Every structure is written in structure tokens, then in C-alpha cells.
């Protein structure tokens with residue numbers, strides 16, 4: 001199955017000595033798959049197969065992905081970690097740089113890859129990638145700084161049996177889930193399957209590219225009996241760093257060098273294990289540990305993984321890039337606080353400070369292109385609910401992100417690798433989260449690590465900086481797909497004047513908008529007459545009535561349910577175990593259809 005996938009997805013490469021064009025023709029459609037061997041389900045396949053094939057190119061190549069959408073829903077592709085320098089229109093997030101590609105349409109991604117390392121691609125249309133539309137993107141480097149014998153990748157992922165759109169609409173972003181408890185995955189996957197037997201040769205150094213293509217849960221990974229060296233994170237080469245365990249959030253990549261034993265008599269388990277702190281409950285059926293084997297001898301035993309009692313992983317904050325640069329000095333700072341809270345429809349949303357992202361009517365890049373030049377530099381026109389910031393060309397931009405939430409959030413910035421200036425530890429106290437104080441900084445490394453996806457610790461903060469040297473509209477968002485659906489995103493309009501000079505949106509991109517009936521000019525409200533008039537723009541639901549809390553919603557929902565069932569009013573205020581309550585309410589509510597469209601709002 002896997003072999004045929006690769007053959008089907010094979011690239012038609014126009015061979016030439018130097019840079020070449022690598023084209024993938026992908027017909028995207030619904031197929032079925034059962035990667036955890038527990039449940040067969042519909043998934044998004046490519047050319048009639050699943051998993052979608054890896055993309056493999058070399059630095060300097062032109063990559064063309066010619067996507068034909070044969071799903072019964074829109075689609076898009078984002079090439080995660082690609083700078084898209086000069087080709088912002090190829091970045092992929094819907095309503096940021098392009099319209100959703102409607103069913104039946106064809107859409108061409110076409111750009112030059114001018115970087116190296118381990119990346120991935122995934123749909124950036126709602127929660128579609130969680131339905132399986134994602135895969136590795138490997139950029140080979142003809143001048144690698146390390147010696148090794150073989151180049152191999154390993155994808156990690158969480159996996160759901162239910163359709164992601166169903167989960168968002170019916171279980172997650174709804175009045176029945178006022179605390180915003182995320183859907184719990186059913187299993188972990190390695191390389192989109194179970195029981196991976198990685199055939200290894202003795203006395204051999206492997207370069208292993210570990211890529212978390214999951215939708216929600218971070219995973220620990222370790223290899224029994226084998227230490228390794230970290231050499232790359234998110235496309236950035238780092239000084240070799242010995243480690244024995246990694247913590248890989250969704251969207252992060254780690255490339256390691258792993259040297260095998262000098263004997264072949266024993267096979268060794270390697271494990272991935274969910275970060276259970278991210279889950280609101282732990283169903284008995286959940287397979288949160290997944291084992292593979294370094295297979296030296298196929299006839300030898302495949303032992304069970306040893307149980308460990310501590311996850312002692314290497315803290316990526318201390319990695320040092322090979323290309324050393326001191327902290328860039330910030331010209332401007334954006335400060336935001338991550339908040340999870342309810343709005344008047346009872347669902348739980350995610351905010352930067354007081355604003356949850358609601359997609360504009362016009363893709364933001366198309367607003368940049370269609371606005372009067374003198375107005376394209378004004379953040380107002382990009383909407384009051386898009387967390388829009390206009391950045392000046394050449395500035396060093398600092399983002400200070402405080403976490404007013406008890407969760408771990410892996411944040412991703414499109415179009416850049418950023419310097420990690422500071423990252424605080426977690427705080428146990430929800431009421432007293434640690435916020436950044438510029439006059440009293442914490443640890444700052446001499447040569448800060450750079451990457452494109454960084455986790456924020458519970459109730460802690462991080463400070464990152466990047467150079468606004470890549471004109472484009474770039475999304476900055478939590479990569480937990482559920483949290484993105486809750487609105488945890490910011491739109492950075494980097495150097496709009498230079499965008500207008502440098503970017504050309506090709507005809508098929510406009511055609512996708514027309515075919516789908518989407519607006520493609522005007523401000524965030526699709527107003528083309530007066531760009532400052534946002535009348536009719538999409539905005540977040542009204543706030544809850546004052547004094548209303550998640551606990552109150554549970555009580556209200558439950559009282560409605562009890563009334564409906566003729567059981568009279570039951571007071572749930574003061575319940576100590578809100579999560580249990582919410583769970584019970586959700587169960588009861590499951591039998592009573594509630595009209596709820598919030599899952600379709602983004």
C-alpha cells in the first residue's frame with residue numbers, strides 16, 4: 001500500500017544538472033484508510049491513495065503542486081516552513097493568502113525552494129489536515145555539514161476515528177462544550193501506521209528526520225539503547241547536541257544522527273508517547289503509546305518497550321544555530337495574551353487579548369492588492385477581528401506572547417524562522433500567570449535558537465523576534481488545529497507597499513475565488529468603495545452577559561435539559577468538578593439535537 005502510494009505520487013522531474021522543476025499532479029479525493037488497525041474511516045487521499053506522498057526536492061528547485069480538488073468540500077495546501085520569499089500567494093492558508101479551492105477546481109502552487117531541511121505540507125482549510133491531508137516535505141542539501149550513511153524520515157501523528165469537521169461542529173465549538181475540552185485522539189501513528197519495523201544496518205549512521213504531522217498532541221520520542229545527536233530543527237542547522245529524548249509538538253521537526261550498534265543480535269524498541277497533560281480526559285480505549293523497532297535481525301525478538309517514569313527530554317531553547325547570530329534588536333513589539341473564554345453563543349473561543357480571529361470576507365492578501373496604495377498600510381482595512389498588524393519593511397519585529405491559559409501551545413509563524421529570545425517556565429497558578437517584563441528579563445542565550453514552531457508553556461510566556469524582510473501576509477497561530485478553529489491566530493501584513501510591487505497573483509488563483517463565489521477585492525468586509533467602511537464584516541459573537549461563566553453555561557444547559565426531560569430544575573452551581581459535569585452534560589446533550597452552526601464559522 002505504501003509503496004504504491006509513492007509510485008503514484010512520483011514526481012515528474014525535468015532533469016538538469018542544477019536547479020530543476022519538480023512537478024506533482026495531485027487529484028485530491030476521499031478514500032478510506034485504517035492506519036491504526038482499529039477503525040476504517042474516510043480520509044483525504046491523493047491520487048486515490050492514502051497517506052499522501054512525500055514531497056522531495058533539492059535546494060534551488062522549482063516545486064509545482066498541481067492540485068485538482070475532487071473532494072465534496074474546498075481544499076488548500078500550505079508548505080509549512082517555506083519562506084515563500086516573493087511568492088506569498090503560494091503560501092496556502094485560506095482567507096489569508098488565497099480563497100478556498102472549491103470542489104471541482106484546479107489550483108497550481110508554483111515556487112522556488114531556496115532553503116534546506118525537513119518540512120511538511122498540509123491543508124490550511126479549516127481542520128481538513130486532521131482528516132489526513134498532510135505529509136513530509138524534504139529539501140535535500142547538496143552541501144550538508146555532517147557525515148552519515150542514510151537519510152530517512154519518520155512522521156509522528158495523533159489520529160482520530162471521527163471526521164474533524166464533525167468534531168469541531170458537534171463536539172468542540174459548541175454550547176455543549178463550554179470549557180473547550182479538545183477532542184481526544186484515538187491513537188498515535190508512526191509513519192501513518194503501527195508497528196514500524198525500521199530495518200537498520202549495524203555500524204551505520206542514520207540521519208533521521210522526525211516530523212510531527214499531527215493535529216493536536218505533542219509526543220515524546222526515544223530509542224532504547226541509543227543516544228543520538230540533534231542537528232537540525234525546523235530547517236535550521238544547529239551545533240550537534242547529544243540527547244536521549246525529544247519532545248515534539250505538532251508541526252515541529254527534529255533531524256537527528258543516530259548510529260547503530262556494532263552487533264546485530266538484538267532489536268530495540270523506539271517509542272512515541274502523548275503528552276497526557278494536554279488531554280482533558282483519558283479514555284480507556286486511547287492508545288497513547290506507540291512502539292516501533294530498530295530492526296537489526298528480522299528473526300530476533302521484538303521486545304516490549306520498557307516503562308519509564310520520567311520524560312527527560314532535551315529543552316530546545318538551548319540549541320545553538322550553526323549560523324550564529326546575536327539577538328536582533330527589536331524595532332517594534334507586538335504584545336498579546338492567550339486567553340480561552342466563552343462568548344455569548346456559549347462556545348469556548350481562543351483570544352489574543354480580547355480578540356478571537358474571524359476570517360475576513362476577502363483573503364487578506366487580496367485586500368492588500370486591491371486597496372488604494374495609500375490605504376493598504378492601514379491595519380484598519382484588514383478587519384477588526386483578524387488581529388491584524390501592519391509591519392514596516394526591514395524592521396525587527398518582536399512578539400511577546402503571554403499565556404493566560406493552562407495549556408501548552410505550539411505557535412507557528414508563516415514566512416519566517418524567528419529567534420527565540422526568551423521562554424519562561426510554566427506557572428502552576430492560573431490566576432497568577434508569569435508575564436514578560438522587559439526590564440527584568442530571564443535567560444537570554446548568546447546565539448538564540450531559531451525555528452518556525454515554538455511551544456509556549458502553561459501560564460508562561462515567550463519572546464521571539466524576526467526580520468520583516470519577506471513582504472507578504474503571514475499568519476501567526478497556534479498549530480493545535482482545534483485552537484486555530486477557536487480563533488487563536490494573528491494576521492501580519494508585512495511591508496504592504498513592497499507586497500504590491502513584488503507579488504503577482506496568477507489567474508487560476510482568482511479563478512478559484514470566482515468558482516467558489518468568494519469575494520476577492522475590497523476590505524475585510526468586501527467593501528470596494530470605501531476601505532475604511534467595515535460594515536458587514538464578519539465579527540466574533542457577542543460577549544456573554546456579565547457575570548456568566550462556563551460553570552453557569554453548564555448549569556443553564558443542564559437545566560434546559562432537565563426541563564426537557566421533565567426532571568425539573570437542578571442547580572449545578574458550585575460543582576467542584578466542572579470537567580466531569582461538562583462531560584456528563586455533553587453525554588446527556590448528545591441525545592438532544594441542538595441547532596449549532598459555530599463549527600462552520602471559519
Ligand SMILES: *[C@@H]1O[C@H](CO)[C@@H](O)[C@H](O)[C@H]1NC(C)=O
Nearest residue numbers: 025026027066067068106108
Ligand atoms: C494539472 O493536472 C490536471 C489533472 O491532473 C491536468 O489536466 C493539467 O494539465 C495539469 N496542469 C498542468 C499545468 O500541468
Ligand SMILES: *[C@@H]1O[C@H](CO)[C@@H](O)[C@H](O)[C@H]1NC(C)=O
Nearest residue numbers: 062064066108109110111506
Ligand atoms: C511556474 O512559474 C514560472 C515562473 O513564474 C512560470 O514560468 C511557469 O510557467 C509556472 N508553471 C506553471 C505550471 O504554472
Ligand SMILES: *[C@@H]1O[C@H](CO)[C@@H](O)[C@H](O)[C@H]1NC(C)=O
Nearest residue numbers: 002152153154191196197198
Ligand atoms: C517511514 O516511511 C518512509 C516511506 O515509506 C520510509 O522511507 C522510511 O524509511 C520510514 N521510516 C522508518 C524509520 O521506518
Ligand SMILES: *[C@@H]1O[C@H](CO)[C@@H](O)[C@H](O)[C@H]1NC(C)=O
Nearest residue numbers: 202203225260261262263264
Ligand atoms: C561495540 O560496541 C561496544 C559498545 O559501544 C563497545 O564497547 C565495543 O568495543 C564495540 N566493539 C567493536 C568490535 O567495535
Ligand SMILES: *[C@@H]1O[C@H](CO)[C@@H](O)[C@H](O)[C@H]1NC(C)=O
Nearest residue numbers: 201202203204261262263264
Ligand atoms: C562493526 O564495526 C566493528 C569495528 O570496525 C567491527 O569489529 C564489527 O565486526 C562491525 N560489526 C558488524 C556487525 O559488522
Ligand SMILES: *[C@@H]1O[C@H](CO)[C@@H](O)[C@H](O)[C@H]1NC(C)=O
Nearest residue numbers: 273288289305306307308309
Ligand atoms: C506508556 O508509556 C509510559 C512511558 O513508559 C508509561 O509510563 C505508561 O505506563 C505507558 N502506558 C501504557 C498504557 O502502556
Ligand SMILES: *[C@@H]1O[C@H](CO)[C@@H](O)[C@H](O)[C@H]1NC(C)=O
Nearest residue numbers: 353354355356384385539540
Ligand atoms: C479589544 O480591545 C480594544 C482596545 O480596548 C478595542 O479597541 C477592540 O474593539 C476590542 N475588540 C473586541 C473584538 O472586542
Ligand SMILES: *[C@@H]1O[C@H](CO)[C@@H](O)[C@H](O)[C@H]1NC(C)=O
Nearest residue numbers: 372373374375376378531532
Ligand atoms: C488615498 O488617496 C486617495 C486618492 O488620492 C484619496 O482620495 C484618499 O483620501 C486617500 N486616503 C487616505 C487615507 O489618505
Ligand SMILES: *[C@@H]1O[C@H](CO)[C@@H](O)[C@H](O)[C@H]1NC(C)=O
Nearest residue numbers: 317422423424425426442443
Ligand atoms: C526553568 O526551571 C529550571 C529548573 O528549575 C531551571 O533550571 C531553568 O533555568 C528555568 N528556566 C527559565 C527560563 O527560567
Ligand SMILES: *[C@@H]1O[C@H](CO)[C@@H](O)[C@H](O)[C@H]1NC(C)=O
Nearest residue numbers: 083085086415416417469470
Ligand atoms: C527574502 O529575499 C530577500 C532578497 O530578495 C532577502 O534579503 C531576505 O533576507 C529574504 N527573506 C527571507 C525570510 O528569506
Ligand SMILES: [Cu+2]
Nearest residue numbers: 409478480483
Ligand atoms: Cu493552542
